[in-house]
Every structure is written in C-alpha cells, then in structure tokens.
Amino acid sequence: MDLYHKKKIEIVTDAAALNDVAQLIKRCGASGYTVIKGVAGQGSRGVRVSGDIFGVFENVMVIVVAEKSMAERILSEVMQVLEARPRMVLVSDVEVLRDDHF
Amino acid sequence: MDLYHKKKIEIVTDAAALNDVAQLIKRCGASGYTVIKGVAGQGSRGVRVSGDIFGVFENVMVIVVAEKSMAERILSEVMQVLEARPRMVLVSDVEVLRDDHF
Amino acid sequence: MDLYHKKKIEIVTDAAALNDVAQLIKRCGASGYTVIKGVAGQGSRGVRVSGDIFGVFENVMVIVVAEKSMAERILSEVMQVLEARPRMVLVSDVEVLRDDHF
Numbered sequence: 001m002d003l004y005h006k007k008k009i010e011i012v013t014d015a016a017a018l019n020d021v022a023q024l025i026k027r028c029g030a031s032g033y034t035v036i037k038g039v040a041g042q043g044s045r046g047v048r049v050s051g052d053i054f055g056v057f058e059n060v061m062v063i064v065v066a067e068k069s070m071a072e073r074i075l076s077e078v079m080q081v082l083e084a085r086p087r088m089v090l091v092s093d094v095e096v097l098r099d100d101h102f
Numbered sequence: 103m104d105l106y107h108k109k110k111i112e113i114v115t116d117a118a119a120l121n122d123v124a125q126l127i128k129r130c131g132a133s134g135y136t137v138i139k140g141v142a143g144q145g146s147r148g149v150r151v152s153g154d155i156f157g158v159f160e161n162v163m164v165i166v167v168a169e170k171s172m173a174e175r176i177l178s179e180v181m182q183v184l185e186a187r188p189r190m191v192l193v194s195d196v197e198v199l200r201d202d203h204f
Numbered sequence: 205m206d207l208y209h210k211k212k213i214e215i216v217t218d219a220a221a222l223n224d225v226a227q228l229i230k231r232c233g234a235s236g237y238t239v240i241k242g243v244a245g246q247g248s249r250g251v252r253v254s255g256d257i258f259g260v261f262e263n264v265m266v267i268v269v270a271e272k273s274m275a276e277r278i279l280s281e282v283m284q285v286l287e288a289r290p291r292m293v294l295v296s297d298v299e300v301l302r303d304d305h306f
Contacts, residue, residue: 001276003295012136022246032247034216034292036138036240036265042124043134061138065294072103079199088136090167091105091197095295097283114238138240144226145236163240174205181301190238192269193207193299 003095007071008063011078012039012088015058024077025064036061043086065096105197109173110165113180114141114190117160126179127166138163145188167198207299211275212267215282216243216292219262228281229268240265247290269300 011021018035025033039059066074071091078089113123120137127135141161168176173193180191215225222239229237243263270278275295282293 001279003279008294008296032245032292034243034245034263034265037242037244038139039136040139041134041136059136061136065292075103075105075199088134088167089199090110092110092194092296097279097293140241141238142241143236143238161238163238177205177207177301190236190269191301192212194212194296 003097006065006094006096007068008065008092008094009071009074009078010088010090010092011062011064011082012041012059013062013082013085015060017082017085017087018060018062020081021062021078024081025062025074028066028070028073028077030064030066030070030074032064034063036063041086041088043088065094105199108167108196108198109170110167110194110196111173111176111180112190112192112194113164113166113184114143114161115164115184115187117162119184119187119189120162120164122183123164123180126183127164127176130168130172130175130179132166132168132172132176134166136165138165143188143190145190167196207301210269210298210300211272212269212296212298213275213278213282214292214294214296215266215268215286216245216263217266217286217289219264221286221289221291222264222266224285225266225282228285229266229278232270232274232277232281234268234270234274234278236268238267240267245290245292247292269298 013021022033037060039061041059064074075091115123124135139162141163143161166176177193217225226237241264243265245263268278279295
C-alpha cells in the first residue's frame with residue numbers, strides 16, 4: 001500500500017464566500033476540492049445558523065488536499081480572502097492513495 | 103505562517119442530543135463549534151438512518167477545536183452526557199491560523 | 205482519559221457507489237461507518253455537482269475508523285471497488301474513547 005503524505009485544509013465559512021474560496025484554490029494550483037453543505041456553527045464572531053429561508057447564512061466546509069508548499073500558499077490566500085468573514089480554518093496531516101491526483 | 107497546535111474533537115450522535123452537546127461545549131469554555139447535518143451511520147449499537155420523516159433519528163457531527171486541557175474536559179463531559187446514546191467520538195491533532203479564536 | 209489510536213479513513217465518492225462501499229467495509233470486518241450526505245466536489249476527473257434533480261451525481265463522504273491492519277484491508281478493497289470512479293480517499297490518525305467499539 002503506497003500512501004503519500006499531504007496536508008488537508010478544512011475551511012468553514014459562509015456559503016456566499018464559496019466562489020471566492022474556489023477561485024483561490026484554483027489560483028494556487030490545486031486540482032480539486034470537496035464541499036460539504038448543510039453546515040452550521042456558533043463562534044466568537046456570532047451565531048451562524050444553517051437553514052434560513054434565503055440560504056444566505058448557510059455555511060459550507062471546503063476540504064482541499066495539497067502538498068505542504070501549496071497548502072501554505074492556500075492558507076496565506078485564505079487569510080486575505082476571508083479576512084473579514086466568519087471562518088474556521090484547520091490544517092492536519094493526511095495520507096492519500098498513490099494514484100489519486102492532488 | 104503562524105500555526106498553533108490544537109485538538110479537534112468530532113462527535114457524531116443523534117440530532118436530538120445536539121442541544122445537550124452544545125451546552126456541554128459552552129460549559130467547558132469553548133468559544134464555538136461547527137455542526138454538520140445530514141449525517142447517517144451504521145454502528146454496533148444499531149442502524150442510524152438519516153432522512154426519516156420526523157428527523158428524530160437524523161444524526162449530526164459536531165466539531166469543536168480546543169486546547170488540550172479543554173479538550174480533555176469536553177471528552178470527559180461527552181462520556182457522561184452521551185453515555186447511553188449512539189455516538190462516535192474522534193480526537194485528532196490540528197493546526198489553526200494565528201488570528202482565529204478557539 | 206483512556207484514548208486508543210486508530211486510523212480514520214475518509215472516502216468521498218458518488219452516492220451511487222455508497223452501497224458498494226458499505227459492503228466492502230462490512231466485508232473487512234468494521235463494526236460501523238458514518239455517511240455525510242450533501243457533498244459536492246470538483247476534481248481532476250471532472251466536476252461533481254451536488255443537488256442535481258436526480259441525485260445521481262450527488263457525492264457522499266464515508267468515514268470509517270479501524271485498527272491499522274483492518275484499515276489497510278479496507279484501503280486495498282477501496283482501490284479495487286472504486287477503481288474507475290471519481291473518488292478522494294484520505295487516511296489519518298485519530299484517537300477514540302475507550303468504550304467505543306471500532
């Protein structure tokens with residue numbers, strides 16, 4: 001079993017920022033990302049409730065897996081793009097299968 | 103890039119227990135948490151199906167990030183509050199951005 | 205607080221493959237798994253959009269926690285079962301509470 005070490009970045013922010021996040025991920029050269037919808041949260045910047053009628057305040061979790069250097073570029077961009085928005089950004093170590101493309 | 107080491111706790115349980123979990127997280131002093139809805143599961147304590155008409159058996163994943171000592175308090179409380187309920191509790195290492203509040 | 209080290213496998217694939225994935229997890233002897241619905245993604249194998257009217261292209265994330273040796277069996281089976289399908293498979297280290305069953 002060949003496994004390769006990568007960095008996993010999880011970004012929770014409001015759904016309205018999803019396009020900006022997707023753009024920055026592509027700009028940094030990542031080949032893809034995963035989006036989990038139906039995310040709610042409560043944090044120090046106020047309550048973020050999922051499921052309101054307009055969906056404006058719906059949150060999403062964006063997951064992107066990248067080499068360490070690309071992950072650092074993505075994190076740097078995330079800090080700028082989501083500067084004023086509610087967000088949670090987590091970085092962790094993962095391993096991926098040999099033939100998957102990241 | 104300043105990153106800080108934290109513990110990430112992921113709690114999967116039935117949606118009916120969400121309020122109890124949220125209360126215990128606040129009681130332990132965490133500044134926030136994230137909830138993923140639309141979660142289903144099958145485990146040793148029986149099938150937990152998401153999407154039933156009353157939503158009673160809908161599961162949720164609650165994610166909370168905290169310093170190690172606070173994480174240990176949360177885990178201890180989780181064991182008591184969710185003692186008799188179906189649950190999966192995972193603990194892992196994550197890094198967070200400098201200016202995020204946990 | 206007694207915590208035990210396990211491997212966490214996260215499998216993102218299309219919802220149509222969920223039954224195959226559930227079967228392989230059971231075949232490998234795991235006691236359970238968690239499914240997150242409402243997952244979308246964009247990857248090198250093309251756009252995977254969640255929410256289309258037939259739900260055929262809806263993605264799911266399957267999470268399974270197992271001992272290292274069982275995790276390796278699951279990964280080996282996943283590579284065969286999902287060989288031709290869009291997928292993202294991540295492996296990471298987690299700790300679980302003593303009295304949970306994995």
